[in-house]
Amino acid sequence: MALVLGRQALRQAMPVCLLAAEWDTAGRLTASINSTGHPAFSGGRLLNPLWSGLAPRKRFYSSDSKDDLRVRYLEGEDSGADLKERAKMHPSEVGPFVSKARALITELGNLPVPIIAAIDGAAIGGGLEMALACDIRIASNTAKMGLVETKLAIIPGAGGTQRLPRVIGVSLAKELIFAARVIDGIEAYRLGLVSHSVEQNNCGDAAYQRGLELAREINPQGPIAIRMAKLSINQGIEVDLSTGLAIEEACYAQVIPTKDRLEGLAAFKEKRRPHFKGE
Secondary structure, eight states: OOBBOSSSOOOBOOSSEEEEEEOOSTTSOEEEEOTTSOEEEESSEEEEEEOOSOOOSSOTTOSOOOOOOOOOEEOGGGSOOSHHHHHTSOHHHHHHHHHHHHHHHHHHHTOSSOEEEEESSEEETHHHHHHHTSSEEEEETTOEEEOOGGGGTOOOOSSHHHHHHHHHOHHHHHHHHHHTOOEEHHHHHHHTSSSEEEOOOTTSOHHHHHHHHHHHHHTTSOHHHHHHHHHHHHHHTTSOHHHHHHHHHHHHHHHTTOHHHHHHHHHHHHTSOOOOOOO
């Protein structure tokens, strides 16, 4: 069962992952795999994540996984990973550190549920790289975003140079990365970096609230269908059209024998709301 964690009380949630995040600087947010094999997030502020009950282990799109995805906050000596801490690393430590961050963010993107990034504060450097791995991004108009690594004489190393061009196009991505430019939510929407830009409210969670609305809109749909749609899109966008159509055919074949498909047809015939069980 999924849970909403954060400022609100724990409650039953939807099969959608909502990351309402506020990252401060390029190095403020870290992610690691703990001993149970689950991601653990630390640093900055990771607010109100909404997770599904499927864990990103070896079979990202398995429908029979019973594992829980656990999110925990690291405090005290474990809550660093800022730029001052990075400066103390030996050159031999930097590569493995960034490699782990890259792998974790890739696992996040491979979660078999829709992932919505709600950006109400700053998503700079690694924060934006994590948001880019999400399926949908929503930002408040006052949010700040950018891949500013060239300002530090490095480059984005957790997927930014690959995912940003795929989202906004090669030329614009080069401009933002070369100039280490930081943009607000309005400009991000104009460039296509985020799907929605909403006016910030007095509570500072306008993007999160819009993300919840979208998650509730997605929630009633067939969970296996959503999972297969995400897989088909993610894999198909990387290949030519002919291969992509073959991927779509293979994913469609996975929904044909499901009980949910029959329930959807029955509900349509009987003019009632379907009750999907993910079977």
